[in-house]
Every structure is written in structure tokens, then in C-alpha cells.
Amino acid sequence: MLFTPTGTFYSKVQFKTEEEVEKVVVDNFKLFFGDYSILLPKSLIRTSGGKGTVPDGIIVDFKGNRWFILEVERGDHETWGHIAPQISKQLVAVMNRETKNKITELCIAEIGKQKDFSKLLESDLKIQQIHVHGFVQKILEKDPIVSLPIDYFRTTLRNGRRCRRSM
Numbered sequence: 001m002l003f004t005p006t007g008t009f010y011s012k013v014q015f016k017t018e019e020e021v022e023k024v025v026v027d028n029f030k031l032f033f034g035d036y037s038i039l040l041p042k043s044l045i046r047t048s049g050g051k052g053t054v055p056d057g058i059i060v061d062f063k064g065n066r067w068f069i070l071e072v073e074r075g076d077h078e079t080w081g082h083i084a085p086q087i088s089k090q091l092v093a094v095m096n097r098e099t100k101n102k103i104t105e106l107c108i109a110e111i112g113k114q115k116d117f118s119k120l121l122e123s124d125l126k127i128q129q130i131h132v133h134g135f136v137q138k139i140l141e142k143d144p145i146v147s148l149p150i151d152y153f154r155t156t157l158r159n160g161r162r163c164r165r166s167m
Contacts, residue, residue, distance in 0.1 A: 015074065015151045022056055022072040025149045029059060029070075032147075036063035036125060038117060039070075040106045045093040053089040059147070060107050060139055062125055067139050068147040069094060075152035087146055100140045107136045 015021045025032070029039045040058040047053075057070035069090050073083055093099050111118050111132060121127040127135055 018072060018074050018077075021074065021149065021151050025070070025072050026057065029057070032149075033059050033061055033068065034063055036120065037061040038107060038110055038114070040103065040110055043102070043106060045090070045099045045102065046096060047089065047092045048096045048098075051089060051093070053086065053093050055090050058094075058103055058106070058144075060103075060136060062121055062127065062135065062139075065139055066142060066145060068145045070147050070149075073148060073150045075150055083148070087148070091144070091146070094144055100137075103140060104133065104136050108133055 026039065030037065033039075037059050040060070042054050042056060043058075044052050044054050055069050056072045059068040059070055061067065069087070071083075071087055071090065077083055094103070111121070118129060118132075121132065122129065
């Protein structure tokens with residue numbers, strides 16, 4: 001069970017698909033990352049070697065001056081065969097200058113669509129629209145934080161290794 005600052009109550013549910021978990025996270029991303037964050041839609045990003053990957057989102061937190069790679073997972077996904085390779089490829093891809101430029105452009109476009117968010121940046125954080133581009137670039141100079149919302153933890157994920165069953 002989870003209570004939010006607004007008193008909202010959530011009960012534990014069993015998810016059937018990763019898409020269900022992802023929808024909950026995307027629909028409530030401000031709860032997790034704050035009101036001064038923006039979620040960029042899923043988009044193909046590439047390593048400098050051309051390998052493509054699609055994170056579930058990129059979040060830019062203007063108040064915290066940080067950014068996140070969002071990768072939603074299910075607990076039944078294999079840690080080393082599925083989750084770790086995905087995140088590794090995403091971390092390599094976001095270090096690519098072309099990818100950072102793409103993320104910057106996506107962020108500017110998303111803010112342009114959300115006039116209320118643009119006003120919030122200007123009124124509360126004193127980030128004028130003309131300075132948003134540079135502000136985003138400065139945030140992206142930092143290493144991203146991997147955000148891995150997951151519906152439950154298997155022993156293998158919690159321990160970071162495979163568990164063996166004894167017979």
C-alpha cells in the first residue's frame with residue numbers, strides 16, 4: 001500500500017504486462033520526479049556505433065538539475081539476460097553527442113507543447129524561455145540516473161545474481 005502527500009491510497013495489484021506497469025509510471029511521473037520535471041516520449045536513441053535502443057522515457061528535472069533514463073520492467077524479466085543489457089545500451093547511447101542533441105530538441109519541443117510547464121519554469125524557477133535550451137544542455141552534461149520502476153523483486157534481481165534452487 002502507498003499513501004501520497006495528497007492522501008491518495010493505492011492498493012497492491014498484480015500486473016499482467018510491462019505495458020500496464022509503464023502506464024502507471026508514465027501517468028504518475030510527476031509524483032515520482034516532481035512538478036518541475038518533464039517526461040519525453042519514447043524515442044529511438046543510438047550509440048556512437050549505431051546500435052539502437054528505446055528507453056521507456058527520458059525525464060528532465062529542472063528543479064533538481066538532473067535527468068533520468070526511465071526503463072520500466074517486470075520482476076519476472078531476467079536480470080542479466082534482459083534488464084542489464086538494455087540499461088547498459090541506453091547508458092552508452094545517452095553519452096553520444098548526437099543523442100544528447102536529440103534529447104535536447106525533444107525537450108524543447110515538449111516544453112513548447114506544454115505552455116503551463118513553460119510558465120511554471122519561468123515563474124517558479126526563473127528560467128526564461130530563451131534560456132531553456134542552454135539549461136537543458138547543462139543538465140545533460142551530468143551523468144543520467146537510471147530509474148528502474150519494477151512491479152516486484154525476484155531474488156535474482158535483489159541479489160544481482162541467479163539464485164539456485166536446491167533439491
